[in-house]
Amino acid sequence: MIANERAADPRGALPSSAQSGDLPTHAKGAVIALEGVTKSYGSFRALHDITTHIPPGVTGLLGPNGAGKSTLIKILLGLLKATTGKASVLGHDVWNDNMKIRELVGYMPEDDCYLPSLSGVECVQFAARLNRFPAIESLRRAHEILDFCGAGQERYRPVETYSTGMRQKLKFAQALVHDPPLLILDEPTSGLDPDERESMLNRIKLLHASHGKSIVICTHILPDVQQVSNHVVILAAGRVSVANSMAELSRPASPALHLRVAGPPDRMIAALSERQIEAQAGPLGSIVVMGDSEDSIREVWRTAAQHGIAIRSLGPARNSMETIFLEAVRGAAGGGSDANS
Amino acid sequence: MPPVGEAMPIHNPGYLPCTTARVTSFTRWWTICVTGIVRTLKSTWLKRLLFAAFLPLLAFAAPFLAFEQSYRDPQIWRGFTAVIKGMPQSAMLSASIGELPAWPDSDQFSDIRHGVWSFMLLTMLRYPQSFLIVLIVGIVAPPLISQDLRTRAYLIYFSRPITRLEYILGKVGVVAFFLVVISALPALILYVVGLLLSPSLGIFFETWDLPLRVMLASIVLVIPTTLVALAISSLTLESRYAAFAWFAIWIVGHVTYSALTAIPSFEAQRMQTEYQPGWRILTSPYQVLGNVQAYIFGFGESVPMAPASFAALLLVSAVSLMILFRRVNAPMRV
Numbered sequence: 289m290i291a292n293e294r295a296a297d298p299r300g301a302l303p304s305s306a307q308s309g310d311l312p313t314h315a316k317g318a319v320i321a322l323e324g325v326t327k328s329y330g331s332f333r334a335l336h337d338i339t340t341h342i343p344p345g346v347t348g349l350l351g352p353n354g355a356g357k358s359t360l361i362k363i364l365l366g367l368l369k370a371t372t373g374k375a376s377v378l379g380h381d382v383w384n385d386n387m388k389i390r391e392l393v394g395y396m397p398e399d400d401c402y403l404p405s406l407s408g409v410e411c412v413q414f415a416a417r418l419n420r421f422p423a424i425e426s427l428r429r430a431h432e433i434l435d436f437c438g439a440g441q442e443r444y445r446p447v448e449t450y451s452t453g454m455r456q457k458l459k460f461a462q463a464l465v466h467d468p469p470l471l472i473l474d475e476p477t478s479g480l481d482p483d484e485r486e487s488m489l490n491r492i493k494l495l496h497a498s499h500g501k502s503i504v505i506c507t508h509i510l511p512d513v514q515q516v517s518n519h520v521v522i523l524a525a526g527r528v529s530v531a532n533s534m535a536e537l538s539r540p541a542s543p544a545l546h547l548r549v550a551g552p553p554d555r556m557i558a559a560l561s562e563r564q565i566e567a568q569a570g571p572l573g574s575i576v577v578m579g580d581s582e583d584s585i586r587e588v589w590r591t592a593a594q595h596g597i598a599i600r601s602l603g604p605a606r607n608s609m610e611t612i613f614l615e616a617v618r619g620a621a622g623g624g625s626d627a628n629s
Numbered sequence: 630m631p632p633v634g635e636a637m638p639i640h641n642p643g644y645l646p647c648t649t650a651r652v653t654s655f656t657r658w659w660t661i662c663v664t665g666i667v668r669t670l671k672s673t674w675l676k677r678l679l680f681a682a683f684l685p686l687l688a689f690a691a692p693f694l695a696f697e698q699s700y701r702d703p704q705i706w707r708g709f710t711a712v713i714k715g716m717p718q719s720a721m722l723s724a725s726i727g728e729l730p731a732w733p734d735s736d737q738f739s740d741i742r743h744g745v746w747s748f749m750l751l752t753m754l755r756y757p758q759s760f761l762i763v764l765i766v767g768i769v770a771p772p773l774i775s776q777d778l779r780t781r782a783y784l785i786y787f788s789r790p791i792t793r794l795e796y797i798l799g800k801v802g803v804v805a806f807f808l809v810v811i812s813a814l815p816a817l818i819l820y821v822v823g824l825l826l827s828p829s830l831g832i833f834f835e836t837w838d839l840p841l842r843v844m845l846a847s848i849v850l851v852i853p854t855t856l857v858a859l860a861i862s863s864l865t866l867e868s869r870y871a872a873f874a875w876f877a878i879w880i881v882g883h884v885t886y887s888a889l890t891a892i893p894s895f896e897a898q899r900m901q902t903e904y905q906p907g908w909r910i911l912t913s914p915y916q917v918l919g920n921v922q923a924y925i926f927g928f929g930e931s932v933p934m935a936p937a938s939f940a941a942l943l944l945v946s947a948v949s950l951m952i953l954f955r956r957v958n959a960p961m962r963v
């Protein structure tokens with residue numbers, strides 16, 4: 289009965305067939321690659337000619353409601369067939385090799401899905417058994433992954449009695465129990481209290497940093513994406529509106545410094561202006577200083593020292609995720625153009 | 630940052646060696662089936678009904694004992710024949726082996742044993758067990774797919790490497806397990822009891838085909854009933870509607886058959902002629918299944934519509950399977 293296959297065989301995860309000529313041409317090195325993917329439901333077009341790739345790491349997949357995120361995930365899992373185009377996940381063609389993909393991907397659905405009358409640990413064990421682990425090994429993995437997810441004795445309770453937060457943990461554990469190299473998490477922090485949300489984000493970061501997992505997070509909670517992602521794809525009206533690294537997207541159009549001082553910012557802004565340094569009030573009492581050269585930084589420190597102003601923080605200014613998202617969505621609504629980089 | 634694909638396992642607590650060995654993919658349907666059985670058996674009412682399903686064994690063991698002991702005493706034989714003639718459809722036995730003799734000798738015992746045992750096994754399957762089958766399938770099958778649709782558990786299955794066939798096979802396995810436990814298992818136990826009560830275990834060589842007929846009759850019962858029950862379950866998110874539809878099929882079918890045959894049957898009885906319901910049998914799933922089971926147990930002379938009944942079961946099974954495949958895939962298409 290034992291087939292002795294590797295659970296997350298690196299060669300299984302990224303086959304030399306990224307290899308085959310049928311896969312998107314820019315698939316090399318990407319965990320997900322899409323080329324001209326279009327999905328239509330009758331006359332309604334859910335996805336328009338999507339061409340992008342998702343590199344290894346943590347990627348935020350964002351978009352307003354109805355942007356086509358769920359459709360895209362279903363296509364990636366091989367549950368839906370794209371009307372046109374090619375797509376690959378971990379080097380496997382999504383339609384011809386979907387069983388292999390589903391073995392290598394852990395999917396945490398947004399929907400509240402559970403098997404009534406089973407306990408939490410039985411649910412996770414069941415998920416492991418569906419991934420062909422033997423019964424005892426599945427039980428062991430279920431317990432260990434529930435420990436990792438911070439589930440206590442409630443794991444022995446029937447799942448229908450679980451709170452929303454506990455069900456989130458359960459879905460996360462089910463997605464992770466077979467140790468997949470790629471995780472697709474749909475709204476992983478929705479319904480969690482601030483502590484649990486922080487813990488969930490830490491787990492996601494840990495899975496990437498210590499265990500090398502690639503993770504795609506679909507969420508509407510933009511600070512979560514900013515906190516854990518190193519790549520962002522924004523879908524709007526069925527098109528890729530933005531696809532870039534978080535570092536690139538966060539960089540403002542012109543270089544600037546983000547400064548916080550003790551007390552009101554007006555004195556510091558006036559002092560900087562006297563020295564011909566352009567500065568303006570930012571949100572929540574912060575100051576935006578134009579330019580991020582070493583000279584600018586030195587001038588800021590010198591000005592503060594001369595006027596006896598204490599600096600609380602000084603760093604390069606970043607675009608907020610809200611700004612990036614709103615610009616991307618408005619841009620798509622306005623012109624429907626691809627800002628894919 | 631470790632490159633993708635070189636993930637180290639997260640299940641390595643240090644005190645146990647980490648294994649990534651997998652079992653063969655053919656076990657997936659079995660996993661679904663076993664988990665379904667475990668979930669279903671959490672119902673206390675179901676456990677009580679399963680216990681009740683074995684009670685008819687006691688009632689039917691008595692005629693077996695009487696038959697096998699009646700060569701010693703004509704009184705026991707007379708009692709036995711009275712019981713047999715009181716059973717429904719005893720004319721089927723007469724048509725097969727002729728009228729029961731007043732007091733058979735040992736050769737006659739051997740000649741009629743096969744027919745009598747077949748008739749008693751069929752009667753047990755046809756009456757108490759059939760009633761329990763309808764009841765238990767009405768409890769087991771309705772939530773199997775409808776609950777998965779309502780709780781969106783289909784995402785748990787189909788985001789993993791599960792095919793529709795494996796999913797359906799797993800669900801069929803759950804219902805089939807309970808059907809076999811209610812129908813084939815008691816009948817096989819009854820057969821073994823009959824062997825143990827008989828004067829010689831050599832009687833096995835006279836009756837060896839009966840366990841096979843029991844199995845075949847169970848298969849013929851299991852396939853269409855399971856597929857119909859699951860197809861109904863897949864058509865709704867509410868398992869109570871599925872249960873209602875399941876019971877309605879049996880009740881409406883039986884009432885229709887009774888309404889169509891009551892007057893002609895009464896007329897035939899008055900005229901002292903034999904009444905053949907003909908095509909009317911096809912209106913009742915209970916009659917169709919009984920017809921086919923009677924044919925399998927060797928009472929073909931009394932089953933005029935056997936080919937039509939087989940064809941009806943095949944057709945119903947095929948349609949149910951088509952509905953199942955279509956409905957199981959439906960949530961994925963939106």
